[in-house]
Amino acid sequence: MNCQDLQRLVHAYLDYELDLMTSLDLEAHLNECSACRARHAEMRALRDLEARQLRFHAAPAPLKARIARNMRAACGNDDARRWRAWRAATAVSVLALAALLAWVVLPRTLPGPHQVVAQSQEKMVYHIANSEDVATALRNVANLLEISPDARIVVVANNQGVDFLLRGARDRDGTPYEPAVSRLKVRGVDFRVCNNTLARRRIDSSQVIPEAKLVPSGIAEISRLQTREGYAYMKL
């Protein structure tokens, strides 16, 4: 491998998209070439920056309501059957439209476990994908526990949302997160961290506070809780 190859491949390497042999070649070149080591360090810094700073634009609530209305209006029996077939085909993949279907279409047209999904008030999975949402999420969880102390609550963090579950994490005012997380944990709230995110951002799992548990994929975990265990989904 030469410097040109490295420049072409370094991002795929950092994205874990290179095969093992090519990765080893690349690492060998990094060991002997200081110019490429400098480039590699620059690119890591850039990617950390992207991971920390890139904004997630969540859909505005009125848009969600409009789409839900459209779906309901467009729904006939034949379509519902085809939806179900499609949903079965995607069951292993990330939620896709399945979740939408479970909420919008199935409770009206089909019997079965999906009604549990829509009706369950006591099992909630909170999804935190953004560090800006943490304060709101923790407040909502605490409020929900006030109203309904027996509620089963799982908080799943991925992307930039994992930061508050790392050792020494503090909010904007400098207050550490861990005591708040501990208090909720004692009251039965489960915190789960996406291992894909850790791998992608090269965060060592020892950085995660002991109150939180690792799951292989945050998205898959949310999907599983919704479809298998009847949790309702709360995105912040």
Place this chain on the structure above:
Amino acid sequence: MMPHVDAAYNLAWWLVRNRADAEDAVQEAFLRAYKFFGSFRGDDGRAWLLAIVRNACYALRGQAPGAGVNEEFDEQVHLPGMVAEGSNGPFCRNPEDIAIQHADRELVNRAIEELPVVFREVLVMREIEELSYKEIARIVDVPLGTVMSRLARGRRLLHEAIVARMKKESPK
């Protein structure tokens, strides 16, 4: 309560960069997805939905998806001379030069917003949606190698843009 609406809206926003168009594109995409889910043959519903969202965004602009992309431009990453160019570029700076780790959120997001759409879309899919190269290749409908070179080129452009913006904001 509809997680994929958020993913769909986020991608749309990054493609069209304003709320009104993003909302239109997402609404249109869900109608199309609903209409055509019978033709869905695959195992990744999210990637399928995002492909529809992307098409809706391009349609809104009256463009074919990927219109205006010059693949030779992509391939510049492979051309000889890149390393020499790179070593005079932002990768070989003096230690007192700006450290991009300190770039603030606003600046980084602006820099990404201003990247050409072909690079912006792959960056957003990779960084926010955490899609694999294979999934991105399917959504954008290009070979895997093109995804790789667009990401490499896009990140290089982004790096340059961030450095340029930081220099402008903090003149020595």
